[in-house]
Amino acid sequence: MENPITQLEQLTLNNASRNFLKETAKWTYFLSIVGFVFLGLMVIFSFFAGALFSSLPNSEIMPIDFGPVMTVTYLILALIYFFPILYLFKFSTKMKIALQSKSDEDLAVAFENLKSHYKFVGVFTIIIISIYVLFFLLAIVGGIFAN
Template identity: 50%
Template sequence: MMEEKSAFDTFELNLPPAILGFLKETSTWTYFLSILGFIGIGLMFLFGIFFSVVMGMMPGGNPYEDLGMDMSYFGIVYVVFGLVYFFPVLYLFNFSRKMKGALNSNNNDELTAAFSNLKSHYKFLGIFTMAIISLYVLIFVFAIIAGMM
């Protein structure tokens, strides 16, 4: 007896050639941007280590010593920003990789995974943007309050 497949089991990507071309070009650009993002993250970690270790060991290397600030704080900030920046870049990289796989194999599961990563990328950026704007508003409010005192 032959096993019957449902319409969903045999469904392939049925997109117009123009859309397939747009998705292919988009995945190429997102791959390029994600690689640049990973390079930028690597540079952030290197600068963070540089500020934390090397600048702290140099005589006269801390111009903020009179303010009681250590240069390692700047290094820690670079590393934290690198860690935060890592996740949206990873989502973008996964989107491009999975989109290329979906287009090459006509695989709906890969296409779904690709768009899931793209959604996560933009969701992360949106939440991060709202957090930064909220922080700016709080700083502005506290600056006004401090200015009135």
């Protein structure tokens, strides 16, 4: 009996699996290109949002100039949005190369980028849910002490 640590395990892709991965790579490529386009629009909009908020008159509700704050906020959001799109793009391009060249190394790199994409999205989701829970708890505490 062979030791499982030294035993070589191989996974082969049949034609159906290759076709599914090829189609997945096409869709992820499309989604990543659309993501990059919207990312560019977000960066452009960040400067218009800054100008828009700068044109609002200062009042008691908004005593400071929110133009630069909104520009920086949108640029930070664009930077955060950039990484999952990049991972998705790298997955699609490496997967296409791996399927054409039948390279195990390119296939591994493609799946590594897919893993990074989902890991980033998962961690970001946990952070956003945590922020929502924190705001909800602060609202409850604020409501209790307001009465």
